[in-house]
Amino acid sequence: MTERKDDRLWGGRFENAPNEQFDAFQRSFAFDRRLLPYEIAVDRAWACALERAGIFTPAEVQQTLGALEKIATSVESDPAWVERLGAQAEDVHHFVEKALVEELGPLGWKLHTGRSRNELVATDFRLFVKEAAAQTGARVRALLRAFLVQAKSNLQVPMAGMTHMQHAQPILLAHFLLAHGEALARDLERLHHAWQSADSCPMGSGAIAGCSFAIDRQAISRDLGFSQITANSLDAVSDRDFALDYLFALAGIATHLSRLAEDFVLFASQEFSYVILPDEYSTGSSLMPQKKNPDSWELIRGKTGRITAALFSLFTTLKGLPTSYQRDLQEDKEALFAAHDQILAMCSVATGALAFTKFREDRLRAAASNPALLATDAADYLVHKGLPFRQAHDLIGKVLREAEKQEKPWTGLALADLQKISPLFEKDFLSSASVQTAIASKNIPGGTSEESVRAAIAQLEQKLNSLEKTS
Numbered sequence: 116m117t118e119r120k121d122d123r124l125w126g127g128r129f130e131n132a133p134n135e136q137f138d139a140f141q142r143s144f145a146f147d148r149r150l151l152p153y154e155i156a157v158d159r160a161w162a163c164a165l166e167r168a169g170i171f172t173p174a175e176v177q178q179t180l181g182a183l184e185k186i187a188t189s190v191e192s193d194p195a196w197v198e199r200l201g202a203q204a205e206d207v208h209h210f211v212e213k214a215l216v217e218e219l220g221p222l223g224w225k226l227h228t229g230r231s232r233n234e235l236v237a238t239d240f241r242l243f244v245k246e247a248a249a250q251t252g253a254r255v256r257a258l259l260r261a262f263l264v265q266a267k268s269n270l271q272v273p274m275a276g277m278t279h280m281q282h283a284q285p286i287l288l289a290h291f292l293l294a295h296g297e298a299l300a301r302d303l304e305r306l307h308h309a310w311q312s313a314d315s316c317p318m319g320s321g322a323i324a325g326c327s328f329a330i331d332r333q334a335i336s337r338d339l340g341f342s343q344i345t346a347n348s349l350d351a352v353s354d355r356d357f358a359l360d361y362l363f364a365l366a367g368i369a370t371h372l373s374r375l376a377e378d379f380v381l382f383a384s385q386e387f388s389y390v391i392l393p394d395e396y397s398t399g400s401s402l403m404p405q406k407k408n409p410d411s412w413e414l415i416r417g418k419t420g421r422i423t424a425a426l427f428s429l430f431t432t433l434k435g436l437p438t439s440y441q442r443d444l445q446e447d448k449e450a451l452f453a454a455h456d457q458i459l460a461m462c463s464v465a466t467g468a469l470a471f472t473k474f475r476e477d478r479l480r481a482a483a484s485n486p487a488l489l490a491t492d493a494a495d496y497l498v499h500k501g502l503p504f505r506q507a508h509d510l511i512g513k514v515l516r517e518a519e520k521q522e523k524p525w526t527g528l529a530l531a532d533l534q535k536i537s538p539l540f541e542k543d544f545l546s547s548a549s550v551q552t553a554i555a556s557k558n559i560p561g562g563t564s565e566e567s568v569r570a571a572i573a574q575l576e577q578k579l580n581s582l583e584k585t586s
Contacts (some may be wrong), residue, residue: 147207148197153209155187157235157318159369160338162226164318168329170228178480179226182218186211207239208232229330231322233352233440240448241313242339244361248310251467252586254462255299255306255368257577259300261469262296265289266572271565272476273462273483273550274389284491285483285550286563288474293571299373300575303582304362313357316341323439352367352440355433355447360428365458369422372461376412379472383409388478393471396464411468415461422457425450483516486524490515492526493544500539510537545581 133141160182166176189196200217204210215223266289276286317337319326325348332344345351382389392407400406428450432443490511497507513536518525521532526548533540558564561571 134522141205143356143445143448144201144204144210146452147236147239147445148201148210149240149448149452150207150236150243151190151210152187153239154235155183155190156212156242156339157238158183158211158226160335161230161318163338164330164335165226165228165328167230167331167334170328171225173227175222178219178222179215180312182215182223183211183343185218186214189214193350194393206232206236208235227329229321229326230318231320233322234317234348235318236444237317237352238339240355241315241317241341241357244313244357244451245310245340248306248313248361248364249586251365251368251455251458251462252303252306252310252582254459254466255303256583256586257578258462258466259296259299259303259575262292262299263467263572263576263579265469265472265474266296266568270568270572272367272474272479273385273554274479275482275485275488276563277521282482282485282488285488285553287554287565287568288479289568289572292458293373293568293575295371296575298374299368300578302368302371305360305367309357309361309364312360314342315345316343316350317345317351320345320351323349323352344391351399353436353438353444355429355444358447358451359429359433362429362454364421366423366426366455367383368458369419369461372465373416373419375465376416379412379468380409380416383412389475389482391475393468393473393474396468396473411464415465418457418461422454425454454526460573480550486526486548487515489526489548489550489553492556493548495556496544496547497537497539502539510539 132138147392160305162171162176162179162183165171166173171179176412200213203208204213212223212227215226269288269292272288273285274288274291275282276284276291316332316339318335318339319330319332321327325538336342336344345354379390381387383392386513394407397407399408400412407518429447436443493514494504494507494511497510498504502510514525514528514533517532517536518528520527526545528545530540530545533544555564558566
């Protein structure tokens with residue numbers, strides 16, 4: 116085998132060297148080096164596949180596998196070596212080939228037989244997304260655990276539930292916390308879908324048309340931990356739906372974290388004072404000594420923009436691409452890598468901030484005790500008397516208007532005043548109006564009664580335990 120003058124993976128066709136500025140512009144090793152562990156795993160599987168196909172001799176495959184093991188060790192232990200070799204590498208595939216040739220001589224070039232970078236990067240990227248989805252799932256489950264702990268600790272604490280940022284009806288604080296927990300549980304389902312979406316092996320697809328050698332694609336798939344192979348070589352090298360699915364799952368998590376952050380930023384304000392911010396997850400002011408700022412939640416809320424932008428960045432890159440691999444797809448990884456890293460950090464910070472937050476039961480109870488929040492229950496009282504709800508709603512509106520005129524809560528009205536509005540009001544009407552009664556009356560699955568919330572905690576905990584066993 117003769118030595119090549121140019122060690123590029125594609126240089127033989129060209130007479131002139133690339134323009135230096137363009138050459139730097141088109142290189143991707145600076146970010147796709149993150150795929151090195153997956154590239155080496157795919158190389159191992161491909162070496163074994165070439166032996167089964169009769170391309171490698173047993174001795175050659177053992178030499179290649181030994182060299183790949185040495186490269187993997189050096190990648191982990193010798194950053195200076197990676198930087199030296201990486202400075203000359205076009206991408207992660209070129210890096211490994213250069214390392215193989217450095218170790219094995221011309222035999223290092225043989226591993227690329229029958230395969231394309233198009234299928235390689237698609238396979239590496241799928242392996243990354245599978246592992247990334249599992250990592251993110253673990254962080255989301257830890258956050259769910261923190262919600263369950265807080266819900267159990269605050270099971271009997273009432274609060275003012277809100278719609279349109281206006282106090283609406285009394286609910287349990289635990290019910291509020293579980294609402295966020297349910298959203299995160301759906302995020303776990305989307306992460307699992309993204310993992311499944313990535314769980315198909317493209318190796319054997321070639322550049323677009325498949326492989327000319329007798330490659331056992333099923334064996335390669337099993338070696339790499341995939342459950343199946345891709346069905347169409349042309350689609351396999353250009354499909355990035357799995358990356359979109361993962362980014363969509365991340366965008367969902369970020370959106371839910373942002374909503375949680377907004378709630379806690381509001382709750383920490385003096386106007387609400389529902390929570391005491393933990394020192395460990397807060398900062399102060401460089402000018403105002405009294406300040407304790409909810410920076411952990413504000414940063415989580417702010418970083419959500421990055422995650423959503425990553426999703427739309429990939430959508431925009433994919434829009435209008437012709438069928439098959441295009442170099443535009445090199446732009447699929449940087450934003451996803453960054454979004455993945457940010458979500459891991461966001462989940463960890465949210466978990467700690469939530470776990471260390473103390474809720475001010477006195478403030479929560481006081482807000483929940485506003486009689487205006489019992490207006491719907493007052494209308495329900497009339498419904499139990501046989502009145503259609505729309506009429507009941509109208510009568511309670513008149514009760515509230517009368518209370519405003521007398522400048523007192525409606526529960527402070529005299530029975531005679533109430534009976535002027537409707538004879539259906541009896542002595543038990545005013546005595547039955549309470550936060551405890553209103554909450555207890557919502558005793559259906561998904562409701563805010565203590566019994567319903569206890570059941571919801573048990574169900575969510577059971578679902579979480581099941582997910583942890585299968586993850």
